[in-house]
Amino acid sequence: MSASLPVELCGLSLPHPVINGSGCFDAIAARRAFGDELLERFPFAAFVSKTITPEARTGNPPPRLWETPAGMINSIGLPNKGLRGFLEQDLPRLAELPVPLIVSVMATSREDFGRLVGKVAARPEVAALELNVSCPNVHSGLIVGEQPAETEALLAELRPLTAKPLIVKLTPNVADPAAVAVGAEQGGADAVSLINTLKATAIHPATQRPWLGAGRGGLSGPAVRAVALAQVAAVAAAVAIPVIGMGGIASGADALAFIASGASVVAVGTESFRDPAAGARVAAELEEALAKCGFEDPAEARGMALQSPSQSEKRLQTEEPIGRSAR
Amino acid sequence: MTERVLAPFGRRLCEVVENRPSRGYRVFTLLDVSGPMPAAGQFYMLACERRWQERVERPFLPRAFSVADALQGEDGLRLDFLVEAVGPGTTRLGGVEVGERVWVNGPLGRPFSTPGEINPAVAGAVLVGGGIGVAPLALLRRQLADRGVPTRILLGFRDREHSGGVEDLFACCEVRLASEDGHAGHQGYVTDLLAVVLEGDDPAGAAIYACGPPAMLEAVRAICAARGVTCELAMESPMACGFGACFGCAVPLAGGGYMRLCVDGPVVAGEQVETALVAGSGHR
Numbered sequence: 001m002s003a004s005l006p007v008e009l010c011g012l013s014l015p016h017p018v019i020n021g022s023g024c025f026d027a028i029a030a031r032r033a034f035g036d037e038l039l040e041r042f043p044f045a046a047f048v049s050k051t052i053t054p055e056a057r058t059g060n061p062p063p064r065l066w067e068t069p070a071g072m073i074n075s076i077g078l079p080n081k082g083l084r085g086f087l088e089q090d091l092p093r094l095a096e097l098p099v100p101l102i103v104s105v106m107a108t109s110r111e112d113f114g115r116l117v118g119k120v121a122a123r124p125e126v127a128a129l130e131l132n133v134s135c136p137n138v139h140s141g142l143i144v145g146e147q148p149a150e151t152e153a154l155l156a157e158l159r160p161l162t163a164k165p166l167i168v169k170l171t172p173n174v175a176d177p178a179a180v181a182v183g184a185e186q187g188g189a190d191a192v193s194l195i196n197t198l199k200a201t202a203i204h205p206a207t208q209r210p211w212l213g214a215g216r217g218g219l220s221g222p223a224v225r226a227v228a229l230a231q232v233a234a235v236a237a238a239v240a241i242p243v244i245g246m247g248g249i250a251s252g253a254d255a256l257a258f259i260a261s262g263a264s265v266v267a268v269g270t271e272s273f274r275d276p277a278a279g280a281r282v283a284a285e286l287e288e289a290l291a292k293c294g295f296e297d298p299a300e301a302r303g304m305a306l307q308s309p310s311q312s313e314k315r316l317q318t319e320e321p322i323g324r325s326a327r
Numbered sequence: 328m329t330e331r332v333l334a335p336f337g338r339r340l341c342e343v344v345e346n347r348p349s350r351g352y353r354v355f356t357l358l359d360v361s362g363p364m365p366a367a368g369q370f371y372m373l374a375c376e377r378r379w380q381e382r383v384e385r386p387f388l389p390r391a392f393s394v395a396d397a398l399q400g401e402d403g404l405r406l407d408f409l410v411e412a413v414g415p416g417t418t419r420l421g422g423v424e425v426g427e428r429v430w431v432n433g434p435l436g437r438p439f440s441t442p443g444e445i446n447p448a449v450a451g452a453v454l455v456g457g458g459i460g461v462a463p464l465a466l467l468r469r470q471l472a473d474r475g476v477p478t479r480i481l482l483g484f485r486d487r488e489h490s491g492g493v494e495d496l497f498a499c500c501e502v503r504l505a506s507e508d509g510h511a512g513h514q515g516y517v518t519d520l521l522a523v524v525l526e527g528d529d530p531a532g533a534a535i536y537a538c539g540p541p542a543m544l545e546a547v548r549a550i551c552a553a554r555g556v557t558c559e560l561a562m563e564s565p566m567a568c569g570f571g572a573c574f575g576c577a578v579p580l581a582g583g584g585y586m587r588l589c590v591d592g593p594v595v596a597g598e599q600v601e602t603a604l605v606a607g608s609g610h611r
Binding site (some may be wrong): 023024025026028029030032033034035037038040041050058059060061062063064065067068069070071072074076079211213221222270272273274275276277 | 331333334335336337338374380384385386387388389430432435436564565566567568569570571572573574575576577578579583584585587590605606607
């Protein structure tokens, strides 16, 4: 038995359900290292850009990295060329990629967010936008994404600006990510993606001061996978819009677990650092994993791990709360 | 030499064909049957196939290694790497056994320039290496010799234990040594030797190439800046990916902002950087 991989995400037809996590792959820099072989063997079904902000940012002071057990902490600080630099210099290069382009944007005010979304969405090279309301490296990023009402209000303001899909990247650093996902959905989001990195820090072994230049950062890699699965399941049970699941995915078996937990599409992040072609490998392994479990395609496996609403309600009364608690 | 050699896309498994001690260090050789000949100064991201994040907490990420030598054999390219066990990744790689396999991504990064590319008036080269940082200078020496560039080599070490690589990688050539404990050559720093060489030199006589610990690189940068001599430094900064994806290896630029050492380096011109003292180089 074999499985087929094509999926649809917000009207985009993708040959397989594996994309990259924002900020975890720079296609322009990778082309400098690997040349056009990168385009011939592009590992992702869609490409998500690094987050663009209204003005250019240089990023956080080093050190920016710390290796943890089965993972890493990053404290990069969203270095980017700003809206203008992105549109003039980066977008034409990213348009050469053989896959749909999703541009990640972040701003600290609704006005700036609106300006970003308007200008980026107006470019024909852009297939969809991801709204970064969750980057834990920048204080302002936390404000909206921690609050369901704030998230809903931001989406309500941005929704009329474009017909292109708006994906909300959720932060895991809240007690109830499903409530924020519901806010995003009610505000008009087309999809949600999660998880972003978990707030984390490391201590310098000699000085006992924070190791990272910015003091703290975000944890990623297999270390966060179990947390990510639970959050993806909770969000998928609470919303009807598609969920893009990520957090420590390193194999096709991992990807299938996220799909079973309700994800329509999955993203590879940290594993690409270890293996630049990891996205394509995960997709190939997913096909095998689906077939092995007797699924014809990702849609058939989607949500297998989710409990029915009645079971969830019962569980809420007797055990720790899993699944939706809002709405 | 300035043109970076492109890496095949994706990582590949290479067999370990040799692993020998070199005083306190190890030199291991990988057989690369499909990769291109690297340019001196380029590096590879290495991770063992087995016992790398497998029943152990770390290492998790691959580790960046300058290629110390590269020889085309009948069965493939033989890549030499010099390693000192200073953390879980280097300990594992230093202990690789012949016949096991290592994941390889590379060659990566910007290589050394030729002296003529640095300054058309310059004909010769001075190589300044310290400790484990002598590694990329060995391949540079070979590639400069192939081009007939007159080259002087200055190498410095803390002590005998930390002078691995000299006999292994520079066996064929004349080197001037400095050691902090005085066991070989001048007692003191290799930068003392550099200062003496530059005293007797026309500032435009030779291009300086350096690789070593941050404090040594910073001293080389400062000496060259004070004398108006051009230098290239092969630097190190903790990196997760090696190909521009993680943005972790940020090094402050002289004019403000940061470069990513993996794609804009690891070889940088002395005047590009604010300092060669890279933050975070202690986490291995």
